[in-house]
Amino acid sequence: MLNRTALEALTRRPLPFLGSAWPWRSAAYLLASAVPGVAVGVAAFATIPLGWVGAPVVLALSLPFVAWFERRRLRLVDGVPLPEVPDRRRREAGLAVFTVLALWWIDLIMLAFTVGGPVILILSPVVQPLADSVAVVASVGGVLLLPVAAYTITAWGGARGVMVRAMLAPQGAELSEVLRSRARLVDAFEVERRRIERDLHDGAQQRLVSLSMTLGLARLDLPDDSPTGRLIERAHDEAKQALAELRELIRGVHSQVLTDRGLGAAVRDVAGRSPVPVDVAVELDGRLPAPVEVTAYYVVSEALANLAKHSRATSGAVTARVERGTLVVEVRDDGTGGADPAKGTGLTGLADRLAVVGGRLSLSSPVGGPTLIRVEIPCA
Template identity: 40%
Template sequence: MEVRRQYKEARAQLRAGSARLARAVLYLVGGFPIGLVWLTCSTVLLGTGLATALFLVGIPLITAVLLSGIPLGAVERARLRMFTGIPVLSPHTPAPGSGPRAWLRHRLSERATWWELAYAVAHCVLSIGDFALVTGGLTLSLALLTTPLLRRFSPEGQVRVAVFQAHSDTQAAVLVLCGTVVLALSYLTLTRYATVRARLGTSMLTKHHNAAQADHNERIGQLVRSRARIMDAYDAERRRIERDLHDGAQQRLTSLVMTLGLARLELTEGDTTARELVDKAAEEARVTLRELRELVHGIYPATLTDRGLSAALVELAEDSAVPVEADVELAERPTEAVEAATYFVACEALANMAKHSAATEGRLSLRCTGTGLVLEVHDNGIGGADAESGTGLLGLADRVAVFGGTVHLSSPVGGPTLLHVEIPCGS
């Protein structure tokens, strides 16, 4: 069994090496006719254009030569995709206007057009060397490997391959060994050289695109950092409001309830109307205090600040209108911003469950995977949740996106519903 396994691995490696060599050969050899056609056409057009430039007839021909790198670049990007298996994007941007004149003006002003023209010139020179390298290496290898066969058809039984000669079967066997070595060297040379050529072509044919992409990525990075700063400021403002309400309005309402209680004790037994008014005012103050406490808890719960995310999620599950089982595994506390985002995502998810799902039970789990937090909220409701239906799912995605996180929702009609949220811990 071991021998068979090694045999299969060897065959697989041989097939992979043969396929790699074939791709390299096709890529290098295929560039030669393309470069030859471009060189011939460009030479004819440029010569004719220069000869007739005084009559203005040659201006379009010269312009065509200047733009001739565009079609060659498109062909080369297609060949690069076939060789590397990776799409090579065009560096050209759409013309701002309509019509041939706007397109022509835009293309002549693009740096990508001139990079493609430079690549076309370089390709013509390099493709000759590519073709010579491939044909020379493979022809020499094939000739050396077939030396015994060539001796059979030689009138005198003598074969000369380059600087090698074979007058006997022993010398022919030695040349076969030499051919094997030359084939191995050709394989290494051609495959690695083709890779270098492909990198050169990719660099020159996407140079402007890479610069534009880098600028675009930088702008995206600035926007993400700006949004993160806004969210940090927003969370800080929430905590300030929570402290102000807790230390100010809540304390005054508590004092008011106590004062009304003392006022009720001071009233005489016969003053029934005044007692009822004081009792009503005290009850309204207690209701207002309870609502204010709930509001403060929703703004930024004290449990989250004092005891961390694990305790806050367990408390949130216990207070849910739908029975929710909490499964929280968190070895250490993440940053305050990640804690707040995770908590409010869970809070919104449980609120949606209570309002829209008609579920009878749910499950909330949180775990750390090493690269980030994974929050899952599951219910056995009717499903059919849609991010576009105004259920707050878009808000969840926006809040998580600040940290580079993702939100995935599975909610087929009829249920169940699963909300899967991933937030990087390193944010």
């Protein structure tokens, strides 16, 4: 399994972990804390003649270097790239101040105690005049403590890396980047759907129309009771059925009505094709942003498909309106209820799609019915 951080490496089995580079990388990460500490210390010593004025000046001048160094060495214990945040400079300055005042010497003390103890025990026959048996026991104990030191160093290095990441890029920033990435994927998917719809409409559908017309003309030139005529008539019927199925498929891939006439017309179109009677009440003033319309349309399409397949309803209703800058869409039916997102009805996928545009889905479907799906999508 590929580990991207030191903390993830700690979850591996002992032998693979101890044989990996993570303990050494963590030790190098902590040892590197001497660089900003020594640099600032030397610079501060050089400004002693300036008195108390020199220390703040040195600290301010050293912050950009310390921040740059912290970002670069974070890769030793955390291989996940840092996302860009709007207030990057301010966060880097805060981390640099924290490193110079506290973190660098804490790291070195932690490393010294963790490694120094086992090393002293291993070298006890050299550094202390002990009996031979005591020296051997001490050396063996030091060797046995080295794996413990490897775990301790990696744990502290990983925890420090998490703290640095939290200061440079809080979780909200990473979540925003994930949402933006999901939005880009949805946009790319929608563009691809439109391309497929256009290719089917201009290619396969036109060929089927031409084939159906040719078969129809051929049928006119043959006697009604001839075997060839019956075969041509059957082929003509199959071509017309295939054309109808292709048109339905094209509507499912992308609604041209939605693109040309907007959400209201598209909802009435999909409701009109539902096998269950559906009342539509759409109150919209003009067009809405394209992502809002597309998301709302597919919510209604999926909800009406579920209504026809699972609800055992005799009627349904769709309402849509804008309330204080938010599109509110409700789909209700008089069916048996009991809708469960875990049963594969597509509701989970709708909730994920709504999350991309900042929307929210609410479901009320008690056993025995009725079922109400309410969707709220910001129009901004």
